[in-house]
Amino acid sequence: MACSSSEGFWRLGLLAAILLRDGELMLAVVDATEVAGFSLPLPYRLFFLLIEPIATLLGAYYAFFNQPTYLNLTHAASAPSPVPLGTSIALSQLANLYFAFALTEALVLRSTSDLRVWKTVLFCLLVADFGHLYTVSVLGPQIYWNVFEWNAIDWGNIGYLYFAASMRKFTGFQVNGADTWLEFHKNEFQPKPFGDYDVDIKIECCGVCGSDLHTISGGWGEQNFPLAVGHEIVGTAIRVGPKVTLIKPGQRVGVGAQSYSCLDCRQCKNDNETYCQKQLDTYGAVWPDTGIVSQGGYSSHVRTHEHWVFPIPDALPSTVAAPMLCAGLTAYSPLVRNGCGPGKKVGIVGLGGIGHLGVLFAKALGAEVWAISRTHAKEEDARKLGADGFLATADKDWNKEHVMTFDLIINTANSFEGFDLDAYLSLLDVHGRWVSVGLPEGDGIKIRNQTFLGNGCFIGSSHLGSRKETLAMLQLAADKGIKTWVEEVPINEKNLATIMQRLHKNDVKYRFCLTNYQDQFGA
Numbered sequence: 001m002a003c004s005s006s007e008g009f010w011r012l013g014l015l016a017a018i019l020l021r022d023g024e025l026m027l028a029v030v031d032a033t034e035v036a037g038f039s040l041p042l043p044y045r046l047f048f049l050l051i052e053p054i055a056t057l058l059g060a061y062y063a064f065f066n067q068p069t070y071l072n073l074t075h076a077a078s079a080p081s082p083v084p085l086g087t088s089i090a091l092s093q094l095a096n097l098y099f100a101f102a103l104t105e106a107l108v109l110r111s112t113s114d115l116r117v118w119k120t121v122l123f124c125l126l127v128a129d130f131g132h133l134y135t136v137s138v139l140g141p142q143i144y145w146n147v148f149e150w151n152a153i154d155w156g157n158i159g160y161l162y163f164a165a166s167m168r169k170f171t172g173f174q175v176n177g178a179d180t181w182l183e184f185h186k187n188e189f190q191p192k193p194f195g196d197y198d199v200d201i202k203i204e205c206c207g208v209c210g211s212d213l214h215t216i217s218g219g220w221g222e223q224n225f226p227l228a229v230g231h232e233i234v235g236t237a238i239r240v241g242p243k244v245t246l247i248k249p250g251q252r253v254g255v256g257a258q259s260y261s262c263l264d265c266r267q268c269k270n271d272n273e274t275y276c277q278k279q280l281d282t283y284g285a286v287w288p289d290t291g292i293v294s295q296g297g298y299s300s301h302v303r304t305h306e307h308w309v310f311p312i313p314d315a316l317p318s319t320v321a322a323p324m325l326c327a328g329l330t331a332y333s334p335l336v337r338n339g340c341g342p343g344k345k346v347g348i349v350g351l352g353g354i355g356h357l358g359v360l361f362a363k364a365l366g367a368e369v370w371a372i373s374r375t376h377a378k379e380e381d382a383r384k385l386g387a388d389g390f391l392a393t394a395d396k397d398w399n400k401e402h403v404m405t406f407d408l409i410i411n412t413a414n415s416f417e418g419f420d421l422d423a424y425l426s427l428l429d430v431h432g433r434w435v436s437v438g439l440p441e442g443d444g445i446k447i448r449n450q451t452f453l454g455n456g457c458f459i460g461s462s463h464l465g466s467r468k469e470t471l472a473m474l475q476l477a478a479d480k481g482i483k484t485w486v487e488e489v490p491i492n493e494k495n496l497a498t499i500m501q502r503l504h505k506n507d508v509k510y511r512f513c514l515t516n517y518q519d520q521f522g523a
């Protein structure tokens with residue numbers, strides 16, 4: 001038998017496979033899956049580590065050193081030139097083995113590449129397989145039937161790799177129910193299926209939003225437990241879908257509180273996607289079709305449609321940027337949509353996570369900014385944040401001097417305890433605007449029609465912001481050196497319980513940001 005040109009295919013394939021490999025041992029590769037935050041299923045590990053190498057070596061041994069037995073095995077009594085055949089079979093076995101390693105390591109385990117690379121390598125593997133089939137064609141058609149089983153195993157292996165890649169699990173700190181909201185459990189969970197527009201992000205840090213607390217403590221009612229919350233996420237894009245154009249693998253990116261909308265309706269088409277009727281939250285939402293509940297950023301990874309994945313400007317440290325993705329945006333969007341800028345007097349009610357970023361952004365947009373807090377405890381901080389003035393609602397007649405002078409007030413209060421809406425609204429000039437972004441628990445407060453009489457003010461609300469606004473906000477923060485005030489806390493069960501209690505007591509300046517993810521989920 002002539003050394004056919006198809007042998008060239010596997011030699012090329014072999015070379016490509018060796019180039020793809022970076023020389024790590026098999027075991028190191030499997031260990032790497034653990035630290036990457038997901039693990040290979042046991043049957044596949046057994047197959048990969050034990051059965052496949054032994055079968056390959058046995059195949060190579062028989063083909064190369066014990067050809068009569070091999071030829072008997074394959075019923076190929078009349079092989080014209082045994083040596084090239086043996087070489088070719090040994091080579092093809094090796095090629096397949098190396099390819100399996102290369103595939104597993106480069107694509108499944110590390111998952112640093114996108115599906116296009118994955119498909120290309122699979123294509124090379126198929127070429128190698130067909131090259132093998134073509135070479136043995138000199139043995140007559142019967143040979144195909146006899147080697148069919150091996151090839152079935154090879155192809156099954158490819159299928160399994162693909163399957164393993166798509167079924168990869170993430171790990172996160174979940175709460176099991178509102179009655180045990182301070183108990184966080186490190187669990188594996190299944191993300192939604194990887195879509196063409198999806199980006200897998202390895203999380204580096206995550207801010208702790210007031211909404212996380214409302215959600216796990218049951219303040220907002222029933223939730224889909226077990227649940228990992230967190231929607232102020234910064235990390236690295238490690239895998240992008242074949243149709244992704246906005247994000248590149250390796251890029252530092254962020255994800256906020258929204259992770260889906262239809263991108264097709266009237267609202268989605270005019271940068272109001274946050275108000276789309278099909279919008280889905282980053283955590284606690286049920287993905288249509290699969291029933292999978294979305295899990296947030298107290299986790300190893302997050303899988304998000306590219307529209308809600310935002311490149312982070314280099315100038316912004318990760319823990320500074322993370323809280324901007326929910327708290328910052330929630331303040332920024334209503335500010336820009338309601339004319340915050342030079343010549344405007346803007347109030348920010350509540351100096352918490354959203355409120356302190358509200359002061360920073362309103363100032364950066366050029367307005368005269370007043371922080372409106374309950375007591376004087378945060379006055380000095382408010383001035384450091386850049387507030388031009390400070391009002392404490394605990395003071396007698398706190399509003400009198402400023403009645404009918406504000407153009408816009410953003411309300412971030414997360415409770416209605418002792419909340420005197422009429423006193424706040426009296427601050428607004430004629431047709432001034434009151435925009436509430438806080439989402440207190442309970443039934444809310446009564447609003448009388450007479451409330452609006454004095455100044456004809458408008459009251460409204462605002463939900464997060466658009467992709468465009470997110471990018472503009474991050475750029476503004478980078479350009480003006482805006483810094484979130486963060487308390488960094490390493491993520492673990494104990495710290496999560498502690499910071500939730502502290503947030504509950506309003507004891508944070510002014511945002512917790514969970515860090516040291518590598519200690520829990522690997523590098």
Ligand SMILES: NC(=O)c1ccc[n+]([C@@H]2O[C@H](COP(=O)([O-])OP(=O)(O)OC[C@H]3O[C@@H](n4cnc5c(N)ncnc54)[C@H](OP(=O)(O)O)[C@@H]3O)[C@@H](O)[C@H]2O)c1
Pocket residue numbers: 208209210211214326327330349350351352353354355372373374375378412413414415416417418419436437438439440462463464503506510
């Ligand atoms: N609309 C949206 O898109 C959106 C997005 C994210 C979050 N949220 C909601 O916004 C709210 C605030 O979130 P956050 O993360 O900023 O919370 P946070 O860090 O806990 O801050 C809330 C602040 O509200 C003030 N406050 C609390 N109780 C009050 C009361 N009874 N009367 C007046 N002020 C009160 C406090 O400020 P002082 O100590 O200065 O008084 C507190 O620091 C939460 O309800 C959250 O769920 C809404």
Ligand SMILES: *[C@@H]1O[C@H](CO)[C@@H](O)[C@H](O)[C@H]1NC(C)=O
Pocket residue numbers: 270271272337466
């Ligand atoms: C949002 O919708 C409103 C009402 O249709 C429209 O006026 C506005 O331009 C839209 N987009 C933004 C970014 O506000």
Ligand SMILES: *[C@@H]1O[C@H](CO)[C@@H](O)[C@H](O)[C@H]1NC(C)=O
Pocket residue numbers: 447448449
């Ligand atoms: C306010 O006015 C609306 C519309 O006229 C009316 O339906 C409602 O009952 C009034 N509410 C109060 C509390 O007076």
Ligand SMILES: [Zn+2]
Pocket residue numbers: 209210211212231257326327
């Ligand atoms: Zn939030």
Ligand SMILES: [Zn+2]
Pocket residue numbers: 261262263264265266267268273276277278
């Ligand atoms: Zn829509």
